[in-house]
Amino acid sequence: MLVGHRTWIFENKPVIKSSATIVGPFEGKGRLADDFDIIHDDLWLKQDSYEKAEKVLLEESCQASIKKAGLKKEDIQFFFCGDLSNQITSTSFAARTLGAPYFGLFGACSTSMEGLALSAFVVNAKGAKYVLTGAVSHNTAVEKQFRYPTEYGGQKPPTAQWTVTGAGTAVIGEEGEGPFVTSATIGRVADMGLSDPFNMGGAMAPAAIDTIETHLKERNIPASYYDVIVTGDLGHIGHEIALDLLIKQGVNLTSETFKDCGIMIYREGQPVIAGASGAGCSAVVTYGHLLNEMKKGALKRILVVATGALLSPITYQQNETIPCIAHAVSIETEVGAGGGI
Amino acid sequence: MAIYFWAFVVGGAICVIGQIMFDVFKLTPAHTLSTLVVVGAVLDGFGLYEPLIEFAGAGATVPITSFGNSLVHGAMAEAEKHGIIGVITGMFEVTSSGISAAIVFGFIGALLFKPKG
Numbered sequence: 001m002l003v004g005h006r007t008w009i010f011e012n013k014p015v016i017k018s019s020a021t022i023v024g025p026f027e028g029k030g031r032l033a034d035d036f037d038i039i040h041d042d043l044w045l046k047q048d049s050y051e052k053a054e055k056v057l058l059e060e061s062c063q064a065s066i067k068k069a070g071l072k073k074e075d076i077q078f079f080f081c082g083d084l085s086n087q088i089t090s091t092s093f094a095a096r097t098l099g100a101p102y103f104g105l106f107g108a109c110s111t112s113m114e115g116l117a118l119s120a121f122v123v124n125a126k127g128a129k130y131v132l133t134g135a136v137s138h139n140t141a142v143e144k145q146f147r148y149p150t151e152y153g154g155q156k157p158p159t160a161q162w163t164v165t166g167a168g169t170a171v172i173g174e175e176g177e178g179p180f181v182t183s184a185t186i187g188r189v190a191d192m193g194l195s196d197p198f199n200m201g202g203a204m205a206p207a208a209i210d211t212i213e214t215h216l217k218e219r220n221i222p223a224s225y226y227d228v229i230v231t232g233d234l235g236h237i238g239h240e241i242a243l244d245l246l247i248k249q250g251v252n253l254t255s256e257t258f259k260d261c262g263i264m265i266y267r268e269g270q271p272v273i274a275g276a277s278g279a280g281c282s283a284v285v286t287y288g289h290l291l292n293e294m295k296k297g298a299l300k301r302i303l304v305v306a307t308g309a310l311l312s313p314i315t316y317q318q319n320e321t322i323p324c325i326a327h328a329v330s331i332e333t334e335v336g337a338g339g340g341i
Numbered sequence: 342m343a344i345y346f347w348a349f350v351v352g353g354a355i356c357v358i359g360q361i362m363f364d365v366f367k368l369t370p371a372h373t374l375s376t377l378v379v380v381g382a383v384l385d386g387f388g389l390y391e392p393l394i395e396f397a398g399a400g401a402t403v404p405i406t407s408f409g410n411s412l413v414h415g416a417m418a419e420a421e422k423h424g425i426i427g428v429i430t431g432m433f434e435v436t437s438s439g440i441s442a443a444i445v446f447g448f449i450g451a452l453l454f455k456p457k458g
Binding site: 049 | 363364367370455
């Protein structure tokens with residue numbers, strides 16, 4: 001059901017049946033290591049290229065989440081997924097292995113929630129019983145995509161972020177114990193004229209603010225309805241800007257109730273500069289850590305706002321600014337406990 | 342000792358200029374690099390880079406500006422001997438050791454490690 005301009009309320013309670021996260025060695029040394037299903041200690045994953053390694057990350061994550069849901073891969077009716085490589089090949093190649101009907105998504109680092117919103121919509125509308133969704137990124141494959149030649153080793157400024165090596169996927173089903181996907185607000189492309197690809201957090205902050213404000217307004221709930229609102233990968237700089245602006249505009253949030261996947265995933269002291277990024281960042285933090293916290297009961301209602309910078313190396317070289325987007329999806333353990341539904 | 346001091350100061354100053362171009366004027370690494378090469382070339386065109394090398398030694402020969410200097414230097418020296426063709430052949434006369442070293446060491450590096458970015 002559409003409320004307002006761009007918010008869907010999922011009244012049939014699509015359920016996150018299971019989720020899985022597969023990460024690389026650097027993430028395994030991070031703060032959320034206990035929340036991941038498999039931690040690879042080899043960045044190559046025994047493949048002969050990083051792109052193949054990225055594909056394997058996603059294949060393993062798909063397999064693990066299907067298995068955890070107690071299903072077979074034939075049970076998956078649709079697959080919504082994406083990554084950051086040209087023509088999203090890692091995802092399409094993994095979809096070849098999976099064999100399910102497939103929608104390839106590109107929302108840069110917002111892909112995880114774009115996929116979850118669409119999957120929940122399809123399941124809610126009885127378009128499928130089981131849908132698999134997720135996102136993947138591989139640090140070195142993505143660095144090669146956006147910052148070639150990486151061998152040149154150009155200096156990174158303090159605003160730069162570290163691309164996560166990881167895949168996070170979830171199976172969305174019609175019924176189960178929860179957590180439930182309760183609503184989603186689809187982002188509009190926002191472009192405030194920033195053009196520095198080493199400051200994506202700053203560029204994406206306005207998109208996150210726009211989507212969060214719209215979501216709260218259209219669902220007619222206060223920010224305090226959620227235990228925590230988590231942005232995708234704004235990093236330290238973008239996240240601070242977003243929190244400041246939201247507080248100024250009267251949204252009641254603090255650094256306790258407003259977090260960022262890009263800050264949560266790594267430890268202090270890991271050389272990630274302003275934090276993490278990449279399509280896999282919000283995917284592994286949401287489908288790993290946040291869902292685990294919900295299962296433990298530490299979190300009951302969360303809003304995940306995955307943010308994406310929709311640039312390419314070519315548009316940047318042609319002096320274009322960076323268009324950004326943010327998609328918000330709410331996940332709750334008890335439906336109808338209060339608020340907008 | 343004075344030569345070490347001036348090598349440090351001049352070499353450091355060239356790097357400071359590069360860092361300012363990078364941080365303040367937001368030039369990309371590629372733009373910063375090629376601008377400094379062109380500056381070295383132009384300085385040598387006016388005969389100003391050689392005195393800087395005499396004064397600061399490695400402080401002037403190690404930074405990338407020295408590459409621009411060498412390109413122009415070689416071109417001008419060969420042009421005197423062989424005319425206009427010398428401009429073309431001379432450009433890589435002085436710089437060929439650096440370019441060849443990049444190729445040779447790049448090749449050895451690629452044999453030892455996985456050269457896949």
